[in-house]
Structure formats: C-alpha cells, structure tokens
Amino acid sequence: MIEAGGVGGMIGGAGVGALSLAGEGMNIGADAYENTRKGAEVVTVRAIDALDGGKHINNLANTLTKGIAGAEETKAKAYSNAEIAKAEADSRARIAESESKARIEEAKLKSEALKAQVELAKLGIKY
Numbered sequence: 001m002i003e004a005g006g007v008g009g010m011i012g013g014a015g016v017g018a019l020s021l022a023g024e025g026m027n028i029g030a031d032a033y034e035n036t037r038k039g040a041e042v043v044t045v046r047a048i049d050a051l052d053g054g055k056h057i058n059n060l061a062n063t064l065t066k067g068i069a070g071a072e073e074t075k076a077k078a079y080s081n082a083e084i085a086k087a088e089a090d091s092r093a094r095i096a097e098s099e100s101k102a103r104i105e106e107a108k109l110k111s112e113a114l115k116a117q118v119e120l121a122k123l124g125i126k127y
Contacts, residue, residue, distance in 0.1 A: 120126075
C-alpha cells in the first residue's frame, strides 16, 4: 500500500508537472502571439510609409515630367521666335537692299538728267 501510494504520488506529481508545462506552453504561446501582433503593426506602419514614399516619388516624377515638357515647349517657342526674327530680318535686309538700289538708280537718272540739261544749255536751249 505504501508502494501504491508512492506510485500514486508519482503519477500525481507527473500530472502536476504536466499542468505546469501546459501553463508554461500557454505563456509562451501568448508571448508569441503578442510579439507577432506587434510585428504585424510595425510591418503595417512600414508598408504605409512605403506607400507614402511611393506617392512622394510619383509626385516628384510627375513634377519632373511636367518640367521637362515645359522646357521642351519653351525651347520650341524660342526656336519658333528665332525663326520668325530671322525671317523678319532677312525681309528687312532685302527691302533695304531694294531701296538702296532704287536710290542709286534714281541718282544715276538725276545725274543723266543734269548732264542732258548741261548739254542743252551749251546748245543754248533752256530747259
């Protein structure tokens, strides 16, 4: 009977030990859950930060694209304005050249007219 009591005590002790291990396992499980939950919160915050960073990069890319488009437009306008200015300058130069030729021709004709008047005067004809 003493032996039976000793065996019963051992079995009871083993049961208490098993319960203790089960309790310890529950504590470990609870800690693991809490750590997983905290890790998930950190990952979520970092994911949100990454999305915000992506939006910021996208905004910068859009701004850069608009800036490049604006620069291209400005360049095109500058070339267009330069072409217009060149055409106007060429036109003015041709007009000035024509006017100059006309003045030279007019001067030649006046000179010829004066020579003719001199010749007529020499002949005694008044003009």
